[in-house]
Amino acid sequence: MLDKINALLEEVKAFEANTPEEAEAFRVKMLSKKGEIPALFQDFKSVAPEDRKEMGKKLNELKQAATEKVNTVKAQIEAAEGSRKQAEDKPDMTMPVNFWPIGSRHPLSVIRNRINNIFQRIGFVISEGPEIEDDWHNFSALNFPEEHPARDMQDTFFVEKNPDIALRTHTSSVQVRVMESQQPPIRTISPGRVFRNEAISARAHCIFHQVEGLYIDEAVSFADMKQTLLYFAREMFGEETKIRLRPSFFPFTEPSAEMDVSCTLCGGKGCPVCKYSGWIEIMGCGMVDPNVLENCNIDSKKYTGYAFGMGIERIAMIIYQIHDLRMFFENDLRFLKQFEAAN
Ligand code: DAH
Helix, strand or coil, X not given: CHHHHHHHHHHHHHCCCCCHHHHHHHHHHHHCCCCHHHHHHHHHCCCCHHHHHHHHHHHHHHHHHHHHHHHHHHHHHHHHXXXXXXXXXXXXXXXXXXXXXXXXXXXXXXXHHHHHHHHHCCCCXXXXXXXXXXXXXXXXXXXXXXXXXXXXXXXXXXXXXXXEEEECCCCXXXXXXXXXXXXXXXXXXXXXXXXXXXCCCCCCCCEEEEEEEEEEECCCCHHHHHHHHHHHHHHHHCCCCCEEEEEEEECCEEEEEEEEEECCCCCCCCCXXXXXXXXXXXXXXXXXCXXXXXXXXXXXXXXXXXXXXXXXXXXXXXXXXXCCCCHHHHCCHHHHHHHCCCC
16 A cells, blocks of 8 residues: 555656646546545555554645645646736737838839929929820820821820820820910929830830920020029039030920930940930920910910920939839839838
């Protein structure tokens, strides 16, 4: 019997449990009415009287050890369960802070905002027009002759079955809308999306963005235009920037010019970016053709004005040294993430 008691004592000492069920099973096995320890108390009756004292002591020790063990194991399991529940309910204040990833502006938005801002500082207001335009606002009012190639199906996306309605091919359409609805003085810029039926490549896309500018008042001169565009170029590309106007042709301006800025990379010395010419073309401009003013009910004898138009992608490509136009439209996060610091 002593051996049995010692064996059970060892078992009690070694016992461990992870669940309340395991602890309860152990209690039943050891201490319940039909358990090992009550059974030993039954056997105790047949122990010889001279051994009873020692045996009784051992037996009580065993019972006490088993009871204590069951109680402590159950208490431990409960405590562990409690703190697990608490952790589930409450935020863990020791966890590292979760930095939510913040978005960034698209590079075209960054550049458009900068262009807007430069002109807003000298009194230009922003105006917008529809992307789906009629022939009048996109072409006719702007003095495009009937047979002008830009009206050709090659360049313009017409709305099916209606040759009068097309996706605007430039934001110059907005200057017509502004002039039709306001009398001079007019100082406005019109940023927006334009569409042309072009094959997509590194240098061309069927969707791109332009900013159109228009200034109409009494006695506005070519020199005024030149000064404004010089101010723009310096604000945009740096104060050392020079500009150059080359004669050109647009149906809606007379005279017309193409404006170049001194190369932003080499400063005019010649490098691969400016193809060793020292200059980079950035916009078309000119004095608004009197026909256009008259088409929009503005007195061409009283008022003159200038207009200009530039591609936002082109400016962004120069500033950020991006060589493939398609990058702007693919929305590859590896590309977009590089503009997080811009605003
Ligand atoms: N609309 C022209 C284009 O899309 C750009 C342009 C040139 C706008 C000269 C103008 C201008 O206002 O005067 O290519």
